[in-house]
Amino acid sequence: MNIRWSKCYMSFHFIATTISLLFVARLLQATDILTPSQVLRDGDTIISSGGDVALGFFSPGKSNNRYVGIWYNKIKVQTVIWVANRETPLTNTSGMFKLIERGFLAVIDGSNRVVWSTNSSETVQNPVAQLLDTGNLVVKDANDPNPENFLWQSFEHPTDHFLAGMKLGWNFITRREVYLSSWKSYDDPSTGDYTIHCDPSGYPQLTIKKGDALQLRTGPWNGVGFSGVPNGRKNTIYSFEVVMNENETYYHYELLNHSVISRYTLNESGGGQRWTWVDDTQGWVIYLTSPIDSCDTYGFCGVHGSCDIVNSPLCGCLDRFMPEDPIGWQRTDWSKGCVRRTPLNCSKGDVFLKYSGLKLPDTRGSRFNVSMNLEECGAFCLKNCSCTAYASLDIRNGGSGCLLWFGELVDIRVVSQGEDIYIRMASSEINSKGMKHKLILILALIGGMILLGLCLMLYFKKRKKTNQLAGRARSLSLTNKKDECHDREVELPLFDLNSLTEATDNFSLRNKIGEGGFGPVYKGLLEGGKEIAVKCLSQTSLQGVDEFKNEVSCIAKLQHRNLVRLLGCCSHGEENMLVYEYMTNKSLDLILFDPLKSSLLDWPKRFHIINGIARGLMYLHQDSYLRIIHRDLKASNILLDSDMNPKISDFGLARIFGGNETGANTNRVVGTYGYMSPEYTIEGIFSVKSDVFSFGVLVLEIISGKKNRGFLHRDHQLNLLGHAWMLYKEGRSLELMGSYPGISLCLSKILRSIQIGLLCVQQYPEDRPSMSSVVLMLGNEGVLPEAKQPGFFTERDALKPDTSVSSNVASSTNEVSITLLGPR
Numbered sequence: 033m034n035i036r037w038s039k040c041y042m043s044f045h046f047i048a049t050t051i052s053l054l055f056v057a058r059l060l061q062a063t064d065i066l067t068p069s070q071v072l073r074d075g076d077t078i079i080s081s082g083g084d085v086a087l088g089f090f091s092p093g094k095s096n097n098r099y100v101g102i103w104y105n106k107i108k109v110q111t112v113i114w115v116a117n118r119e120t121p122l123t124n125t126s127g128m129f130k131l132i133e134r135g136f137l138a139v140i141d142g143s144n145r146v147v148w149s150t151n152s153s154e155t156v157q158n159p160v161a162q163l164l165d166t167g168n169l170v171v172k173d174a175n176d177p178n179p180e181n182f183l184w185q186s187f188e189h190p191t192d193h194f195l196a197g198m199k200l201g202w203n204f205i206t207r208r209e210v211y212l213s214s215w216k217s218y219d220d221p222s223t224g225d226y227t228i229h230c231d232p233s234g235y236p237q238l239t240i241k242k243g244d245a246l247q248l249r250t251g252p253w254n255g256v257g258f259s260g261v262p263n264g265r266k267n268t269i270y271s272f273e274v275v276m277n278e279n280e281t282y283y284h285y286e287l288l289n290h291s292v293i294s295r296y297t298l299n300e301s302g303g304g305q306r307w308t309w310v311d312d313t314q315g316w317v318i319y320l321t322s323p324i325d326s327c328d329t330y331g332f333c334g335v336h337g338s339c340d341i342v343n344s345p346l347c348g349c350l351d352r353f354m355p356e357d358p359i360g361w362q363r364t365d366w367s368k369g370c371v372r373r374t375p376l377n378c379s380k381g382d383v384f385l386k387y388s389g390l391k392l393p394d395t396r397g398s399r400f401n402v403s404m405n406l407e408e409c410g411a412f413c414l415k416n417c418s419c420t421a422y423a424s425l426d427i428r429n430g431g432s433g434c435l436l437w438f439g440e441l442v443d444i445r446v447v448s449q450g451e452d453i454y455i456r457m458a459s460s461e462i463n464s465k466g467m468k469h470k471l472i473l474i475l476a477l478i479g480g481m482i483l484l485g486l487c488l489m490l491y492f493k494k495r496k497k498t499n500q501l502a503g504r505a506r507s508l509s510l511t512n513k514k515d516e517c518h519d520r521e522v523e524l525p526l527f528d529l530n531s532l533t534e535a536t537d538n539f540s541l542r543n544k545i546g547e548g549g550f551g552p553v554y555k556g557l558l559e560g561g562k563e564i565a566v567k568c569l570s571q572t573s574l575q576g577v578d579e580f581k582n583e584v585s586c587i588a589k590l591q592h593r594n595l596v597r598l599l600g601c602c603s604h605g606e607e608n609m610l611v612y613e614y615m616t617n618k619s620l621d622l623i624l625f626d627p628l629k630s631s632l633l634d635w636p637k638r639f640h641i642i643n644g645i646a647r648g649l650m651y652l653h654q655d656s657y658l659r660i661i662h663r664d665l666k667a668s669n670i671l672l673d674s675d676m677n678p679k680i681s682d683f684g685l686a687r688i689f690g691g692n693e694t695g696a697n698t699n700r701v702v703g704t705y706g707y708m709s710p711e712y713t714i715e716g717i718f719s720v721k722s723d724v725f726s727f728g729v730l731v732l733e734i735i736s737g738k739k740n741r742g743f744l745h746r747d748h749q750l751n752l753l754g755h756a757w758m759l760y761k762e763g764r765s766l767e768l769m770g771s772y773p774g775i776s777l778c779l780s781k782i783l784r785s786i787q788i789g790l791l792c793v794q795q796y797p798e799d800r801p802s803m804s805s806v807v808l809m810l811g812n813e814g815v816l817p818e819a820k821q822p823g824f825f826t827e828r829d830a831l832k833p834d835t836s837v838s839s840n841v842a843s844s845t846n847e848v849s850i851t852l853l854g855p856r
């Protein structure tokens with residue numbers, strides 16, 4: 033009985049298997065096309081020829097409804113990039129997808145009703161549908177010799193995904209617009225509240241709308257990118273452009289590497305996000321998002337207001353404008369915006385004033401001319417009394433083209449790499465100011481001359497004295513040819529080789545205390561008993577010469593108690609040396625990461641060190657008369673004197689900036705993995721905010737006693753930043769601390785310091801505080817902003833496979849400053 037039953041079961045199973053195999057065989061022949069004689073049933077799929085994408089029935093999220101859609105075929109997480117019947121789901125699995133009536137695609141339910149179909153204007157005798165590897169589902173005439181001649185294509189009817197090769201924008205001939213619309217929710221692909229458009233009314237810009245209300249705009253296209261999205265301009269993933277001609281205006285992008293999977297989406301709450309697939313463990317990683325912060329909210333500061341995310345309050349009026357409603361403005365109600373201090377008076381002749389570093393105002397209603405230059409543009413704008421502002425259209429090659437605004441200027445913010453705009457002003461505004469300026473200038477000139485005289489007098493006096501004292505001392509001039517620290521002549525006390533040889537016991541190995549940025553460092557004892565550190569430039573490295581000169585010119589004129597002090601230098605034939613004050617306690621890493629020594633470093637000392645570094649860095653960034661970005665801040669570059677005062681050292685990679693510049697872009701990324709910010713590592717963009725990032729890493733290292741790079745945890749793959757962030761989000765920040773004395777008394781201060789560290793390592797440079805805010809935050813008890821996700825919170829992030837790493841600098845701790853020369 034038992035045996036008979038199991039036999040029966042087996043033969044049933046056999047039949048079932050055969051039937052399903054027959055089904056599969058029927059499908060396999062289908063490959064990437066669908067002809068009118070074929071039907072795609074629920075459970076079947078069409079795969080594009082290269083296997084990149086699949087089309088079939090699916091249920092989103094927790095829903096049981098059935099939809100026809102396209103998803104990536106090569107990755108595990110089902111990621112739907114297009115939906116056919118988004119408004120008309122099927123409630124069971126009896127649906128079909130097929131070509132009907134000479135070229136229309138249709139979704140048909142179990143009782144043969146068409147619930148969704150395409151309608152192309154043309155029909156053909158021999159249609160065929162094909163799924164392309166780009167994710168485009170196309171219908172064409174099988175007899176048409178031109179394979180690009182589509183009757184219909186899903187790329188012209190997207191849902192919430194903007195894919196490489198799509199044209200987002202307007203075709204003026206067909207009067208059709210291609211735009212994205214969000215899903216209603218994760219479980220429901222029907223049309224949600226948000227749409228994203230390429231808006232051609234005026235000069236093109238991308239806009240995100242909720243219903244009809246503008247939520248966010250990218251700013252106008254400037255030839256390189258969008259005025260308000262500096263982060264997205266340079267990347268290794270995709271290239272993008274805006275195409276404008278009399279037939280069409282659209283935005284599109286192409287992937288630079290076709291094996292990288294990258295997509296742009298508009299999510300259910302109106303956020304635009306660029307995703308890139310990393311691998312099965314990390315899955316999708318967000319590369320860009322908008323909005324980035326409150327300043328991205330359309331018109332946040334009202335007309336003629338300007339939003340600056342590092343300011344508090346965020347909104348201000350443009351220069352020479354004042355709040356329309358000063359009381360409301362005080363209460364942070366910015367809706368009324370700002371008005372001119374002096375009304376325009378066109379008949380008396382207006383002038384234009386230049387404003388820099390801004391996201392250009394809303395260009396709806398603007399006009400443009402590609403052939404005018406900026407000067408012609410200004411002249412044109414001046415002639416028309418209703419023209420309120422003008423700017424260059426295209427910022428490449430020093431700027432070209434002409435963009436003109438008529439009326440009020442809305443939605444301006446401060447952005448890194450912002451642009452110049454010339455705003456119309458009553459002439460009296462400038463003249464009164466101009467007179468004042470002239471007066472100040474004259475006074476300053478007179479004052480300057482008196483000062484100069486005094487300085488010269490003092491200088492010669494002092495020089496005479498030094499000469500008498502130092503006997504053989506001469507002065508050395510180092511002129512830097514590289515642009516790193518522009519042409520600056522530096523005068524330094526000069527030591528002679530003999531006295532340094534003597535002081536360091538003939539540069540004996542016993543006196544060697546480390547390996548600096550460009551060569552060995554020796555301890556020395558001068559005749560008078562003064563301890564010094566002598567840093568030698570090793571003769572082998574060419575790179576070293578530049579860094580050596582750079583260090584001299586950067587640090588020679590700086591004085592701050594948290595910067596290491598340069599006493600002089602020595603240049604003798606091939607030998608180049610720098611002489612520093614000696615630091616009894618050597619570098620921070622030697623104490624911090626040593627299990628024995630670190631237990632002696634109690635919390636008050638650690639906080640003292642954090643504070644000192646912050647002050648030293650603030651001085652470099654804004655208080656010294658030069659603006660200096662260190663670029664290689666790390667524990668081994670922090671020296672400690674006998675009282676454990678921290679001193680920032682090693683300026684070999686530092687860059688000097690003029691008063692108004694805040695950052696730059698470089699093809700030569702130098703720094704140390706684990707401390708470099710994402711925008712610097714990936715895009716070569718550095719600014720004071722990249723130093724802030726490194727500072728944040730240092731803070732977390734000082735608190736935890738662990739290195740960011742090489743951090744291991746048994747529960748996860750995160751680095752120290754990721755670990756700190758995870759604990760912070762879960763309210764367990766205290767677990768980050770190492771064990772050392774002084775903890776219990778200062779818990780709130782420690783928590784606060786961790787949060788400050790996390791604020792400094794936030795992914796986006798504009799979110800990170802400036803060093804002066806950091807110093808303030810460390811020193812008081814006010815409420816801190818919530819920290820957002822850090823950059824590079826997994827170790828893997830920091831290393832890009834496509835960059836060649838050449839290590840040119842070694843240090844005592846195996847932490848290597850590196851140079852990246854990459855295609856960027």
Ligand SMILES: *[C@@H]1O[C@H](CO)[C@@H](O)[C@H](O)[C@H]1NC(C)=O
Pocket residue numbers: 289290291292834
């Ligand atoms: C493209 O990306 C793949 C996967 O990330 C990588 O292996 C390959 O080297 C890249 N090709 C180029 C030309 O960059």
Ligand SMILES: *[C@@H]1O[C@H](CO)[C@@H](O)[C@H](O)[C@H]1NC(C)=O
Pocket residue numbers: 299300301302303304305321322323
């Ligand atoms: C949508 O995108 C925005 C901006 O990137 C993000 O802040 C928000 O969390 C996202 N919403 C959802 C539901 O994913």
Ligand SMILES: *[C@@H]1O[C@H](CO)[C@@H](O)[C@H](O)[C@H]1NC(C)=O
Pocket residue numbers: 399416417418419438
């Ligand atoms: C000024 O420009 C506006 C907007 O383009 C236009 O309507 C108006 O005719 C122009 N006025 C003059 C005097 O050219």
